[in-house]
Amino acid sequence: MQELKARLLALQREAVDWLSGMRRGTADRLSGLRRTAAAGLPGWQRVAVIVGLVVLLLAVGTAAASARVSASSGRILTGVQVGGVDVGGMTRAEAVAAVEATTRPKLRRGVFVVGGGKRWPVTPAGLGRGAAVEQAVDQALAGPDLSWMSGYWHRLTGRPVAHTVGVRYSDDEQRVERFVKALVPRLAIAPTDASIKLVDGRVVRQRARNGRALDVEASARALVKALRGTKRTVKLVTRPVDPKVTEGELGKTIEINLSSNRLTFYDGLKVRKTYPVATGQPSFPTPQGTWEVVNKRVNPTWTNPDPDGWGKGMPKSIPPGPGNPLGTRALSTSASGILIHGTYASGSIGTYASHGCIRMFLADVEALFPQVPLGTPVLIHR
Numbered sequence: 001m002q003e004l005k006a007r008l009l010a011l012q013r014e015a016v017d018w019l020s021g022m023r024r025g026t027a028d029r030l031s032g033l034r035r036t037a038a039a040g041l042p043g044w045q046r047v048a049v050i051v052g053l054v055v056l057l058l059a060v061g062t063a064a065a066s067a068r069v070s071a072s073s074g075r076i077l078t079g080v081q082v083g084g085v086d087v088g089g090m091t092r093a094e095a096v097a098a099v100e101a102t103t104r105p106k107l108r109r110g111v112f113v114v115g116g117g118k119r120w121p122v123t124p125a126g127l128g129r130g131a132a133v134e135q136a137v138d139q140a141l142a143g144p145d146l147s148w149m150s151g152y153w154h155r156l157t158g159r160p161v162a163h164t165v166g167v168r169y170s171d172d173e174q175r176v177e178r179f180v181k182a183l184v185p186r187l188a189i190a191p192t193d194a195s196i197k198l199v200d201g202r203v204v205r206q207r208a209r210n211g212r213a214l215d216v217e218a219s220a221r222a223l224v225k226a227l228r229g230t231k232r233t234v235k236l237v238t239r240p241v242d243p244k245v246t247e248g249e250l251g252k253t254i255e256i257n258l259s260s261n262r263l264t265f266y267d268g269l270k271v272r273k274t275y276p277v278a279t280g281q282p283s284f285p286t287p288q289g290t291w292e293v294v295n296k297r298v299n300p301t302w303t304n305p306d307p308d309g310w311g312k313g314m315p316k317s318i319p320p321g322p323g324n325p326l327g328t329r330a331l332s333t334s335a336s337g338i339l340i341h342g343t344y345a346s347g348s349i350g351t352y353a354s355h356g357c358i359r360m361f362l363a364d365v366e367a368l369f370p371q372v373p374l375g376t377p378v379l380i381h382r
Helices: 002-018 024-038 043-072 092-108 133-142 148-157 173-182 216-228 362-371
Strands: 080-082 111-115 118-122 163-165 195-199 202-206 211-214 233-235 238-241 252-257 262-267 270-276 289-298 329-333 339-343 352-354 358-361 377-381
Touching (some): 080 133, 092 133, 133 163, 173 216, 195 289, 195 377, 270 362, 352 358, 358 362
Parallel strands (some): 080 163, 111 233, 339 358
Antiparallel strands (some): 111 118, 195 202, 211 238, 252 262, 262 270, 289 377
């Protein structure tokens, strides 16, 4: 009987320790009642009293423990963190608010997208970046992978668990790419080809210049990376666009200035040589405009171009030689009947003497002739 009594007393102490803080005053009063009630009773009655009191004490403690566990069942276990925020003991709504307070500034921080001397303000949230806060809090509510008994124990005692839940961020890469594509026309610069052109009656020489294009794919990658990090400025990625015609590819050009009666020969944009010429009489003016060389003849035969007009009374044709009006070389242009040719009438050079053609000294036309390919532009202006 003494042995049974000792075991029951030990069980009582263990129950009291296990339910620390749970109705400790009730347990003490019940222990006092046990001592008072058991005094003077026979042995088997004292045992009965002890057993009854222990059962009562356990019932009271269990009810208190159940109430405490029930009260904490809608809250996150102590010690749980979400995205670095301690959410232990919080309800779902409280935890969502606490975690969003740390994620919201990250999603709304200002970022500047720069390129071409311009800049555009954006935010991560504005370009589709988001934080799965509610999903992370739901994981925190579920708690770590504990047994039923272990979970009950932590809720009962309030002892912390070591459990961390990360907040998953997501990016809308298609939205970022659409934003970058919208900047393409604002940053694009067309390349400029090298050229020599007649513009409003005057010759304009243009050097080649690279253009610029926005690399959408690389720029979108750089922007997504910046939205994920802490950078405040993102530089768009551009690439140069080569011109189709460089100065070295421009080729040859002939310019004829009717005001000065000078022919200028260009190689690319560089002046190679300037020659004196004769051009059309006032009644037979040399036509202005942009033409090109369409034919080349050595020691040409002259054919009367207007036998019923100004050529009336002249031979139908004149063979090569000193009396040939075309001299020793002739370059036909796309302007009807207009040639660049030599002349034996060297005294006419520098004057307006022809019927529209461009006359040159024989030595000059023979020097120019081999350097001029078919298709060479001929710019005639006053």
